[in-house]
Amino acid sequence: MSGLQLTDGGLETSLIFDQRLDLPLFAAFPLVETEDGRAALRRYWRPYLAVAREHDVGFVLDTPTWRANPDWAAQLGYGAHNLQAVNGAAVAFARELAAEQRDVVIEGVVGPRGDGYAVGEEMRPDEAGAYHAEQLDALAEAGVDHVAAITFTYPQEAIGFVRAATAADLSCIVSFTVETDGRLPNGAALRDAIETVDAETGGAAAGFMINCAHPTHFERALLDGSWLDRITGIRANASTMSHAELDAADVLDDGDPDDLAARYQVLMARLPALQVLGGCCGTDLRHIRAISDACLAS
Numbered sequence: 001m002s003g004l005q006l007t008d009g010g011l012e013t014s015l016i017f018d019q020r021l022d023l024p025l026f027a028a029f030p031l032v033e034t035e036d037g038r039a040a041l042r043r044y045w046r047p048y049l050a051v052a053r054e055h056d057v058g059f060v061l062d063t064p065t066w067r068a069n070p071d072w073a074a075q076l077g078y079g080a081h082n083l084q085a086v087n088g089a090a091v092a093f094a095r096e097l098a099a100e101q102r103d104v105v106i107e108g109v110v111g112p113r114g115d116g117y118a119v120g121e122e123m124r125p126d127e128a129g130a131y132h133a134e135q136l137d138a139l140a141e142a143g144v145d146h147v148a149a150i151t152f153t154y155p156q157e158a159i160g161f162v163r164a165a166t167a168a169d170l171s172c173i174v175s176f177t178v179e180t181d182g183r184l185p186n187g188a189a190l191r192d193a194i195e196t197v198d199a200e201t202g203g204a205a206a207g208f209m210i211n212c213a214h215p216t217h218f219e220r221a222l223l224d225g226s227w228l229d230r231i232t233g234i235r236a237n238a239s240t241m242s243h244a245e246l247d248a249a250d251v252l253d254d255g256d257p258d259d260l261a262a263r264y265q266v267l268m269a270r271l272p273a274l275q276v277l278g279g280c281c282g283t284d285l286r287h288i289r290a291i292s293d294a295c296l297a298s
Contacts (some may be wrong), residue, residue: 003275004296005059006055006058008048011044011062015043017252028159030122041093051258060276068083069083090142107173110275113131117244119184127166146256147163148209150175153176153184154188165204173207190210195214209232210234219270236283239282277296
């Protein structure tokens, strides 16, 4: 079995554009509370799990909890008690789905306090740690295998997340998003962001990922250096559009699956520690299958 692992594509965009579901605030976590919602999530994830079986590789199964933090959930009517419960329900759902095959890792997903495309007000690390601790504690209690900060936009929030995850005895991964110039939305260089988080946390994160950006946006930033050994996963967009353009788009830009797969092959050669291959906004089963065929061929 290969040491590489697959994960899924763009959960929320697939649910909205393919299954025609209404996801207020781009939040998928309420789906775990209804049978219809859980059925939609099963329809989404089972084909990806099948691709992993076909290639005899492990699979990283995310909890649909990217928006399940206090600020976003409050806009949907969730208080502290039922927010903790829905995070636990999301993990339970993932565990049930993971039981259908071997070599599945349950990844508790934590989204940014802000938008994910724009920075907004930046928190200090201690503020960020206190903010994310509530969700991290819920995910830890529910029994995730590890947690991942997805689509983080500036290093200070990531530092707080890593410290809070460590305090909760959780292995963690930080995934930054970048703009078309390869820099984080706050202007930090990707290398600087990763090295800053490592320096401020004693290298406590298990690794770093890049998500919600096309490879052409960040491949120029992947210059030589030991910091490249810290990048363990890629979840790229299929679209070459900027975050601002994607935000304003009424039609999904699903890019070119074969071109994206070819770019992943190049990234694998440049990133020696790369372990997790997946997609983000606009990617679906076609993209993950093309990436798998290109990168996992024996």
